[in-house]
Each structure stands twice: as C-alpha cells, then as structure tokens.
Amino acid sequence: MIPVNEFRNITSEQNPQFRVLKPWWDVLSEYLGIAMLMIGVFGCTVQLTQDKISCLPNRFTDLSGGDRDCSHLRQHKENESLWEFAITKHLSPNIVEVFGRKNGLDIHQYEFVNHFCYERAVHWYGKYFPYLVVIHSMIFMVASSFWFKFPGTSSKIELFVIILGKCFDSPWTTRAISEVSEERREERMVVWRKNTMTKSATDNDDDMVSLIRSSVKDQKSAESAVSLLDKKEGEQAKALFEKVKKFRTHVEEADLLYLMYVLQTVLKVFKFVLITVYSIVLVPNIQIVVMCSVPPDLTGFGAFCCNYNKAHLFSKLAYCYICFVGVYGLLCIYSLYWLFHRPLKEYSFEAVRLETGINDIPDVKNDFAFLLHLSDQYDALYSKRFAVFLSEVSECRLRQMNLNNEWTGNKLRARLARNASERLELHLFMLPGLPDTVFEVSEVESLKLEMISNVTVPGTVTQLTALQEIALIHSPAKLQLAALNHLRENLKVLRLTFEGPDQVPLWMYTLQNLEELHLSGPLNNELSRNPSLDTLRELKNLRVLTLRSKLTKIPPSIVDVSNQLLRLCIHNEGTRLQVFNSLKKLVNLAALELTGCGLERIPSAVFSLSHLQELDLRENRLTTVEEILSLQHCRRLTTLKLWHNDISYIPEHVSKLRALEMLDASWNKIRVLPLRLCYCTKLRHLDLSHNQLTTLPLEIGILQCLQFLSVAFNSLESLPEELFSCKRLKVLALGNNSISTLSPRIGNLAQLVRLELKGNRLDSLPAEIADCLLLKLTALIVEDSLMDLLPPDVKDRLKHR
Numbered sequence: 198m199i200p201v202n203e204f205r206n207i208t209s210e211q212n213p214q215f216r217v218l219k220p221w222w223d224v225l226s227e228y229l230g231i232a233m234l235m236i237g238v239f240g241c242t243v244q245l246t247q248d249k250i251s252c253l254p255n256r257f258t259d260l261s262g263g264d265r266d267c268s269h270l271r272q273h274k275e276n277e278s279l280w281e282f283a284i285t286k287h288l289s290p291n292i293v294e295v296f297g298r299k300n301g302l303d304i305h306q307y308e309f310v311n312h313f314c315y316e317r318a319v320h321w322y323g324k325y326f327p328y329l330v331v332i333h334s335m336i337f338m339v340a341s342s343f344w345f346k347f348p349g350t351s352s353k354i355e356l357f358v359i360i361l362g363k364c365f366d367s368p369w370t371t372r373a374i375s376e377v378s379e380e381r382r383e384e385r386m387v388v389w390r391k392n393t394m395t396k397s398a399t400d401n402d403d404d405m406v407s408l409i410r411s412s413v414k415d416q417k418s419a420e421s422a423v424s425l426l427d428k429k430e431g432e433q434a435k436a437l438f439e440k441v442k443k444f445r446t447h448v449e450e451a452d453l454l455y456l457m458y459v460l461q462t463v464l465k466v467f468k469f470v471l472i473t474v475y476s477i478v479l480v481p482n483i484q485i486v487v488m489c490s491v492p493p494d495l496t497g498f499g500a501f502c503c504n505y506n507k508a509h510l511f512s513k514l515a516y517c518y519i520c521f522v523g524v525y526g527l528l529c530i531y532s533l534y535w536l537f538h539r540p541l542k543e544y545s546f547e548a549v550r551l552e553t554g555i556n557d558i559p560d561v562k563n564d565f566a567f568l569l570h571l572s573d574q575y576d577a578l579y580s581k582r583f584a585v586f587l588s589e590v591s592e593c594r595l596r597q598m599n600l601n602n603e604w605t606g607n608k609l610r611a612r613l614a615r616n617a618s619e620r621l622e623l624h625l626f627m628l629p630g631l632p633d634t635v636f637e638v639s640e641v642e643s644l645k646l647e648m649i650s651n652v653t654v655p656g657t658v659t660q661l662t663a664l665q666e667i668a669l670i671h672s673p674a675k676l677q678l679a680a681l682n683h684l685r686e687n688l689k690v691l692r693l694t695f696e697g698p699d700q701v702p703l704w705m706y707t708l709q710n711l712e713e714l715h716l717s718g719p720l721n722n723e724l725s726r727n728p729s730l731d732t733l734r735e736l737k738n739l740r741v742l743t744l745r746s747k748l749t750k751i752p753p754s755i756v757d758v759s760n761q762l763l764r765l766c767i768h769n770e771g772t773r774l775q776v777f778n779s780l781k782k783l784v785n786l787a788a789l790e791l792t793g794c795g796l797e798r799i800p801s802a803v804f805s806l807s808h809l810q811e812l813d814l815r816e817n818r819l820t821t822v823e824e825i826l827s828l829q830h831c832r833r834l835t836t837l838k839l840w841h842n843d844i845s846y847i848p849e850h851v852s853k854l855r856a857l858e859m860l861d862a863s864w865n866k867i868r869v870l871p872l873r874l875c876y877c878t879k880l881r882h883l884d885l886s887h888n889q890l891t892t893l894p895l896e897i898g899i900l901q902c903l904q905f906l907s908v909a910f911n912s913l914e915s916l917p918e919e920l921f922s923c924k925r926l927k928v929l930a931l932g933n934n935s936i937s938t939l940s941p942r943i944g945n946l947a948q949l950v951r952l953e954l955k956g957n958r959l960d961s962l963p964a965e966i967a968d969c970l971l972l973k974l975t976a977l978i979v980e981d982s983l984m985d986l987l988p989p990d991v992k993d994r995l996k997h998r
Contacts (some may be wrong), residue, residue: 214358215345218457219572220535225342226465228364229525236518240327243507250315250505252307252489254498267502269487306496314489314503320482323686330518333472337525340464344457353448357568361583369434369595370582376559388538431599438595441586445565452542454564462532469526476519479952481671483512542568549584555591558584593651595628604632616643616691620666625649636660643690646672654680666690685709694718698729706731710738717745720752733757740764750776759783766790771816777802784808787833792816799824803830811836819844829853840864840884850875863887863907875899886910886930896921909933909953921945927971932956934976944968953978973998 201988255267302310315324321331328556344350356554364370419876448454485508493499497942508686544566561569572579585591609632616622622643623635631649635641636657643666646652652672656679658664664687672696685708695701695718705714720730730752733739739758747766755762759782766788768775773795780789780802789803790813797818803809804827812834819842826848828834835858844865851857852873859882860874867888874880875896882905890911898919906923907930914935921942926949943952944965952969954962955978962983967990974995977984984992 214362215354217358217575217579218354218362218568218571220532220571222532222535223341226525226528229521229528230334230337230341233330233337233518233521233525235333236514236521237327237330237334238331240511240514243510244327247507249507250311250319252310252501252503253303254313254496255488255500255502267486267500297534302496310489310491310496310501311503313491314487314501316491318487318503320479320484322479322939323483323505323508323511326483326515330514333468333522337465338460340461340468343461344454347457350454350457351566353454354568356444357448360437360444361572361579363433363437364441364583364586365579367434367437367582367586368430369437369591370585373800428528428599428602431595431602435596435599437586438592441583445561445587448568449561449563449565452563452567455542455567458567459533459536462529462536465529466526469522469529472522473519473526476515476522480512480515480519483508483515539570541567541570544580546580546584546587549581551585552583555585555588556588558588561587568842569824593630597633600628600630601631601634604628604634606634606637609634609638610640613638613641616645616666618643618666621663622666628952629906633657633710639663642666645692646670646674648672653677654684656680658681659683664688666692668692671693671696674701674702676702681707689713691715692717701730703731706733707735709735711736712738713743714739715741715743715745717743720746720748722745730754730921736762742766744768745770747772747775750774751779753779755779756782760785764788764790766792766813767794768792769793769794781805787811789813790815799828801827804828806831807833809834811838813838814842815839816841818842821845823848826850826853829855832856835859835879837861847871847874849873855879858882858902860884870894872896881905883907893917893920895919901925904928904948906930909956916940918942924948927951929953937962939964939966947971951976951978954983955979959983961986964988964991967994971998 216224229723236264243930252716295420345354368961408470450808483505485505485530487503487505489501489503490499491501536632543560543562547560550556550558560566567790569583571579572583589998612625613623614619619642620642622645623638623641624647625631625635626647627648629650631646631652631654633655635644636655637660639660641661641664642663644661644664647668647670649672650867652674654674654676656677658680667684667688667690669692673695680974681704684704688708688711690713691705691708691711692715693701693705695716697718698720700718701716701720716730716737731754734753734757736758739761741764742755742758743766746754747770748767749772751767751774755765756779762783763785764782765786767790769792771793774791777800780800783806785808786806788811789806789809790811791800792813793816795818796814797820799814799819799822801824803812804824807830809831810833812828812831813836815838819839822839824843828837833856835856837854837859840861841864844862844867846869847862847868849871850873851871854877856879857877858879860877860880861882861884863884865888867885867890870885870893871891872894875894876899878899879902881902882902883900883903884905884907886907886909888908888911890908890913892913893908893916895917896919897917900923902923903923903929904927906920907928909930909932911934913931914937916931916936918940921940922945924947926946928951929946929949930951930953932953936954936957936959939954939959939962942965943949943963944967947968947970949969950971950973952966952972959979962979964987966977966987972995974992977995987995
C-alpha cells in the first residue's frame with residue numbers, strides 16, 4: 198500500500214515558507230483532509246486484505262415460486278430457537294444433540310457464489326466507499342493547494358514569501374522603526390518641556406537631567422544599532438527595496454490570486470454539498486446481510502444469504518467521514534464569508550503608520566493587498582515589518598546610510614581639487630543622495646553636486662566654515678532652517694542648472710550676502726513667454742549675474758539689484774533677445790556679455806551704461822558695427838569682444854574708443870583693417886584671427902602698447918616693417934597665412950615670448966630671431982623643416998633659455 202504521507206506529498210504544497218499564506222481555517226482544513234484521507238486509505242486496506250463476502254444457500258422457498266429473502270437472519274434474536282430447522286437426536290429428556298445441515302456444495306461452488314454475489318448483490322456504495330473517500334480527499338487537498346502549483350500564481354506567491362521572509366529578517370527593519378521611535382521620543386520630550394514650563398525650576402532641572410541621561414542612553418543604543426548594520430547588510434536592504442518596488446508593480450495591477458483562491462474555495466463548498474447529500478442518501482444501503490439470486494442450475498439453490506463482513510465497519514467509517522466533511526464544509530463556508538464580507542482587495546497601513554510613525558507608507562490593492570491580508574491571519578508582525586520597505590522615507594534613510602558607509606571622509610578628501618575660481622572644490626556626480634560625511638570635510642570651499650536627486654542640506658553644513666560656493670547641476674535641493682540661516686550669511690557664489698522654472702529654489706532669493714548668481718535653464722513658463730524670475734530685492738550684495746536660458750526680454754527683476762550689479766552675462770542659445778528696457782537701469786554695470794542673443798545690431802540700451810568697461814557680443818548675427826560710434830559714451834570701455842559674428846568691416850570711427858585696451862574681432866569676415874584703429878593707442882590685445890585680411894596697415898606701428906597680436910588664419914602675404922616697432926609685443930600669432938619672408942627686424946621684439954609661424958610659405962627663418970631674448974625654442978611654433986635650417990648656435994640660444 199502507498200503510505201498516507203505519499204498521497205499528501207502529491208496533493209499538497211510542501212514548501213514550509215507558504216505557511217504564512219495559510220490562515221487558521223486552511224490549516225485546520227488541511228488536517229481534516231489528512232484525516233479523511235486516512236479513513237479512505239484504511240478502508241481500502243481492509244477492502245483489499247480481507248474476504249469480501251460469505252454466502253450460504255437459503256433453504257426457505259416461497260410457495261408462490263419466489264425465493265424468500267434473508268430478513269429472518271437480520272431479525273433473529275438470541276432467545277429465539279431455530280432447532281425446528283435442524284436435525285436433532287434426543288439423548289435424554291434434557292439433552293438434545295443437534296446436527297448441522299449439509300448443503301452438498303464443494304469449495305469451488307462457494308467461491309463462485311461469493312464472487313458472483315459480491316458483484317451482483319452488494320450495493321455499489323458499500324463496495325467503493327473507501328475509494329470514493331480517497332478520491333474526494335485528494336480533490337480537497339488539490340483544491341486547497343492548487344494556487345501554490347498553478348504557474349500563473351505560484352511564481353507570484355513564491356516571490357512574495359521570499360521577499361516577506363527577507364524583509365522580516367532584515368536588520369534594517371528594526372533599525373528604521375527604532376529611528377522613528379527615537380524621533381518620536383524627542384518630539385515627546387519637546388512637548389514635555391512645553392507642558393512643564395509652569396513647574397518649579399528645581400523640579401524642572403531634576404527632571405531635565407534624568408531625561409537627558411535617558412536620551413543619551415538611547416542615542417548610544419542607536420549608535421550601536423548603526424554599527425551592527427554593516428555595508429553588506431545595507432546593500433542587501435537596498436536590493437530588497439528594489440525587489441519590493443518591482444513586485445508591487447507586478448502584482449498590484451491584477452487580481453488573479455484573489456480569483457484563484459475564491460474559485461478553489463467555491464469548488465470545495467460544492468464538493469462538500471455533493472458529498473454530504475449523496476452520502477446521507479446512500480449510507481443506509483451498506484447492509485451486513487444481503488440476499489443473492491443465483492441460477493438454480495449452477496448449485497441447485499436459487500437464493501443465497503450473504504454476509505458482507507465489512508459493512509458494519511464501513512457504515513461507521515461513513516458516518517465518521519460525513520462528520521469530517523461537515524466540519525470541512527463549515528470551514529469552507531466561513532472562508533467564503535471572509536472573502537466576500539471583508540474588502541480584501543484593499544489593504545490599509547493606517548495602524549502601522551500610527552504605531553511606527555512612518556507616515557508615508559502607501560496603501561496597496563488587488564493581489565498585493567490580498568496576500569497581506571492572508572499573512573495577517575498568520576502573524577500581523579509580517580506586514581508591519583514588510584511595510585518598512587514600502588516607505589520612501591525609509592528607503593531614503595537607508596540610501597543615506599549606505600552613502601555614508603561608501604563615501605568616507607578620506608575618500609571625499611581625495612576628490613578635492615581647485616576649480617576655475619581657485620577654490621578647493623568637492624565634485625560629486627550622479628550619487629543617490631548627499632552623504633552626511635561631506636560636512637565632516639571642513640576644508641571644502643566649493644561644493645559641486647551634479648545629477649543628484651532629492652538633496653537636502655542639513656544643519657550640519659555649519660561645520661563647513663570655509664564653504665563659499667555651491668553648484669547644483671540638475672540637483673534640486675532643499676535646506677533645513679539651520680542650513681538656510683548659515684548659507685544666508687556665508688554663501689558667496691551659487692550656480693544652478695535646472696530643467697524648468699519650478700525647480701528654481703525659493704531659498705535662493707533670501708541669500709542676502711550672495712555675490713555671484715549663475716542660472717542655467719529655462720526661465721519662461723509654458724503659458725507665458727515672459728521670464729519668471731522672482732524679485733531679487735534681498736540679494737543686496739549681488740555683483741555678478743549669469744543667465745543661460747532662452748529669453749526674449751531681460752527679466753524685469755534685475756532692476757532690483759541695479760545699484761550693486763557689476764557684471765551681467767546672458768547666454769541665450771541663439772534665441773533672439775528683443776527687449777532691453779531693464780538694461781538701461783543698470784547704472785553701475787561694468788561688464789555686459791550678450792552671447793547667442795541673435796543680435797543684428799548693438800542694442801541702443803548699451804550706450805547709456807556710462808560705467809561699462811567690458812562688452813562681449815559673441816555668437817550673434819552682427820554684420821556691421823556702425824553703432825560703435827555711440828560707444829564713445831561709455832568712456833570707461835576697455836574691452837570689446839565682437840568674435841564669432843559676420844562682420845565684414847570695422848568703421849573708421851572706432852578710434853573714438855580712446856580707452857579701448859582689448860579688441861577681439863576674430864571669427865568674422867573682415868577684409869580690410871581700418872587705419873583709424875591704430876589710433877586706439879591704449880590697445881594692448883588685438884585678435885583678428887580667422888578673418889579674410891590680406892594686408893596690415895603701415896600705421897600698425899603706432900600701437901606701442903600692443904602686447905598681443907593674432908592675425909592667424911588670414912590671407913596675409915607680407916608684414917609691414919612698422920609692425921616690428923611694437924616693442925612690447927609678447928605674443929605674435931601669424932600662423933596659417935601666405936607669408937613668404939620674415940623681416941630680420943623680428944629681433945627688435947625683445948619681450949616676445951611666443952611666436953607662431955606655422956602654416957606659411959617661409960623658406961627660412963632670420964638668424965635675428967635669436968635676439969628675442971625671452972623667446973624659447975618650445976614657444977616658437979614653426980615647421981620642423983624650418984627649425985632644422987636654423988644655425989646651430991641660434992638653436993642653442995633658443996633652447997637653453
């Protein structure tokens with residue numbers, strides 16, 4: 198025989214982890230199913246190991262020609278005598294010898310009659326009762342565990358119980374709950390302080406000392422808990438958060454598990470009703486004595502009375518089985534009541550939120566909710582600890598802890614480097630958050646955060662006493678109150694790169710000691726083309742403002758800082774800037790940069806800036822600069838940059854700019870250099886590279902203050918001798934022209950430190966080049982073939998400087 202345990206292994210789920218999804222009624226039903234299966238197996242064993250039936254011929258025959266039934270055997274009582282039907286011999290008045298009847302049948306006839314009558318006379322329910330019990334019990338077991346086997350549900354269940362178990366055992370669960378408990382303890386302490394303000398000072402002091410001691414102990418215990426959560430456990434908890442997110446997305450969108458559980462419960466209820474009805478009707482047919490009609494020509498007897506020796510046992514087992522099925526059915530009915538009476542497709546963590554203090558735990562629905570309801574029937578602590586991994590606040594805290602473990606103070610110090618402003622900068626790129634250990638590196642002067650989401654600057658930023666600059670590149674940040682107060686007093690430079698005007702932080706407008714503000718991103722609303730830059734009135738020390746956006750007008754709020762603003766830079770990315778009204782009010786502006794603003798002429802508003810010293814109009818659409826005459830009103834203008842435009846000529850009245858010291862007209866289409874330019878005698882830097890110049894005017898020698906001259910990438914064929922009268926030249930860039938000879942007067946440029954001649958038609962270099970006392974061989978940019986033609990002594994002099 199097959200052991201009962203083998204049947205159970207076939208029909209039920211053996212994974213012990215699935216016990217968390219078995220409520221008490223399913224567990225009890227499972228044990229009832231095992232009991233019913235044992236009844237069936239026991240019945241089958243009896244059925245197969247014992248004789249089925251025993252028959253004797255019935256000598257009583259009805260005179261009407263029919264056979265009498267065997268009711269006289271069933272109705273026989275102990276005080277009744279059947280001696281009149283027996284052969285007797287009187288030995289004495291009180292003693293009678295009884296002789297049994299001989300039927301004259303051999304053993305084979307009896308065996309035939311027994312088998313024949315078992316098949317014909319015994320009711321089918323009495324014969325197959327044990328097998329029916331086994332079959333029904335197996336169906337009950339299969340129906341109870343079918344959703345653990347079905348491919349569409351078993352994978353989700355298995356994944357759920359694995360994640361649930363890991364969440365239950367994770368040390369992060371205890372850590373997160375303890376942290377919140379500690380925070381709530383601090384809140385209660387604050388409330389306690391407020392409520393006890395009316396008490397005596399002595400009592401307050403004593404209570405306060407005891408409370409502080411308890412809080413110190415709690416803090417120490419929390420720190421020990423932190424130390425217990427090592428890096429490996431932190432990474433495991435991080436992976437758990439990701440698994441929970443994916444599982445929730447996968448399961449919460451369907452209700453297949455709920456429907457499968459309902460269907461298998463309905464099936465069990467249907468089986469319960471069916472078994473109960475037909476069993477009650479058929480159990481009376483299990484009789485001990487049955488009558489069997491056999492053809493008389495086989496044995497000579499037409500009727501046999503047969504004893505079905507297992508009928509008594511089977512009838513008792515049947516009634517016992519009906520009782521088990523009844524209890525099983527009641528459990529199934531209760532299960533249906535639980536399924537339809539309670540909202541199992543919704544699960545609220547309200548009680549968990551109140552108990553743990555983690556207020557952002559979301560409610561769940563559909564199959565996810567149903568699984569949690571089932572686990573609550575096993576142990577509600579599972580869902581409570583599982584809820585920690587649904588909280589974004591908890592995830593952020595874990596992320597922060599992992600960050601702190603990964604980015605130690607020494608690792609952060611190794612990333613320190615000087616930036617363009619010569620500040621000691623710490624650059625963090627694409628981290629999941631801002632490590633708390635950053636605020637332990639006190640020597641940081643500039644903090645640059647790039648592609649970091651959910652940045653919250655804590656009050657510990659006050660530890661960075663040298664911090665003067667913050668750059669937030671696609672890293673929206675929030676400030677705690679203590680951090681805001683500190684940065685309001687100490688921050689000098691702020692650089693923001695964002696994707697929309699709504700990402701511009703409001704705390705930016707309160708930094709009263711800020712000196713430089715650099716904004717990069719769209720400042721226009723979707724519904725309005727006007728820039729949405731709030732008032733800058735509180736930025737009382739702002740000196741430099743940079744806007745990298747696509748503006749159609751200069752933001753009016755710039756006027757709020759008109760008295761102190763010294764430098765304004767607008768990088769408009771090719772969008773045409775049309776309205777300059779606000780520009781006129783920047784009376785103290787010293788530097789103006791309008792890059793990529795689609796300008797076709799110099800804006801007239803510029804001419805009213807009497808304190809302007811530097812004007813940069815790079816990457817615009819300028820074809821002429823006739824308005825340059827009006828720049829004479831800007832009497833302090835020393836730097837004019839017109840590079841990367843389409844200017845074809847420079848007007849003669851450029852000489853009116855008497856204070857001009859730097860002119861950059863590179864990357865244009867200038868063919869002729871105006872003679873009057875040479876009367877800007879203060880000119881020290883002149884860049885005319887990447888143009889279409891063919892000659893330089895003889896008056897170039899007037900520029901005695903010239904230190905930098907670049908005419909590279911032009912079409913010059915010769916150089917005027919007067920050029921070499923500019924004895925203060927330090928850099929002379931003549932590369933990529935058509936120059937065929939270089940005058941020996943090059944030696945007059947005693948202060949020359951760099952000379953570019955590569956890309957010309959020179960056949961040789963004059964030996965007087967060695968008279969340029971500050972020129973080194975490495976700063977002489979020329980073809981190797983020309984370098985080889987230099988006399989050895991000239992090369993040595995250049996090489997050993």
